[in-house]
Amino acid sequence: TRDWSSDVCSSDLDNSRFQIRENMLEIAPTPPFGNAFTAGATYSVLIQATGTTAGDIVLKSIQLTAKADLLVNLAGDVTDPNDGKLSLREALAIANADPDHDRIVFDATQVGPDVNLSTVGATIQGPSALLVSAPVSVDGGQGHKRISMTATAPEARLFTVAPSGNLRLERIDLLGGLARGVSGNPEGRGGAVLALGSFSLFSGSIVGAKAIGFAGGVQPGGAKGGAIYAESDLHLFQATVSGNVAEGGSGNTSTGQPVTGPSAGGGIFVSSPAGNHLAILELSTIEIGRAHV
Numbered sequence: 001t002r003d004w005s006s007d008v009c010s011s012d013l014d015n016s017r018f019q020i021r022e023n024m025l026e027i028a029p030t031p032p033f034g035n036a037f038t039a040g041a042t043y044s045v046l047i048q049a050t051g052t053t054a055g056d057i058v059l060k061s062i063q064l065t066a067k068a069d070l071l072v073n074l075a076g077d078v079t080d081p082n083d084g085k086l087s088l089r090e091a092l093a094i095a096n097a098d099p100d101h102d103r104i105v106f107d108a109t110q111v112g113p114d115v116n117l118s119t120v121g122a123t124i125q126g127p128s129a130l131l132v133s134a135p136v137s138v139d140g141g142q143g144h145k146r147i148s149m150t151a152t153a154p155e156a157r158l159f160t161v162a163p164s165g166n167l168r169l170e171r172i173d174l175l176g177g178l179a180r181g182v183s184g185n186p187e188g189r190g191g192a193v194l195a196l197g198s199f200s201l202f203s204g205s206i207v208g209a210k211a212i213g214f215a216g217g218v219q220p221g222g223a224k225g226g227a228i229y230a231e232s233d234l235h236l237f238q239a240t241v242s243g244n245v246a247e248g249g250s251g252n253t254s255t256g257q258p259v260t261g262p263s264a265g266g267g268i269f270v271s272s273p274a275g276n277h278l279a280i281l282e283l284s285t286i287e288i289g290r291a292h293v
Contacts (some may be wrong), residue, residue, distance in 0.1 A: 016056060039068035043231070046239055077118040077129075077150075086140075088115055088147075091250035092130055093145070101135040101166075106145055114146050118153045124196070125189055126179050128160035129153070131169040132197070144204070145164040148175035155180055158192050165197035165234070172204040179229075181214035181249060186221025188212045188228030189269075198233040205240040213261035214251030220249035220261040225269035234270060234279045241267045242287035 003292035042065045047057045072208040095102035122131035158177040161167045177192035191209030193199055213221030226244030248261030267286055270279045
């Protein structure tokens, strides 16, 4: 057990060294401590909470055990348990099997700036390349990582966050993605991200994604959220969402007149069926995007 409260943050009276974000406690790895959290080590943390009334102070000591990061060292969209490598898809599969929060990072010597996806991993409300069903963070590192579909990949959005999931992308740029409505499920939702669970984007971007309604018939499908369709908590910090499109499908009336399905949220569409979710946008640039009605 290491007394983290005394050797790292005893002088951190203004919280400049550490912060609590969502369900994680983080510390800036500044000298002389280096990487202050060591995987497998247990830390004693003393938390002081001060109320608005004079003398209203509560002290709480907790024990935290640091988890090892999942290190992606393969740029390809590969699932091979025998190659000794770890792709983003394989790392997410490991994280989804763990109810505790996992962080995925990239080996900069093995993985370049682009991570290209080529297969469908989920079909919730349309095909998605990757499914997140547990608490997961993906950190692109200092140089950022760009995640997109390959030119020959099937149509799919990039991420679906299941109701049990919680996805935080940090220093990640999402390029493209397509959610197209189909017969029986005609509304296109979330061209890049379908967030049925909590979704956060920190210091990243979503550009060039599309949500398109099902085409055909007298009532073609609508489209919502060219970049993001969210039904849970949404948090964007220093993020950019631009150049995305929500476009209703095309059809014809019984008399042969052209008709287009409704659309909304060329960039972001937030729905809160239970009325108890938060959408927080901080220091972010959100382009309205195109919503064709």
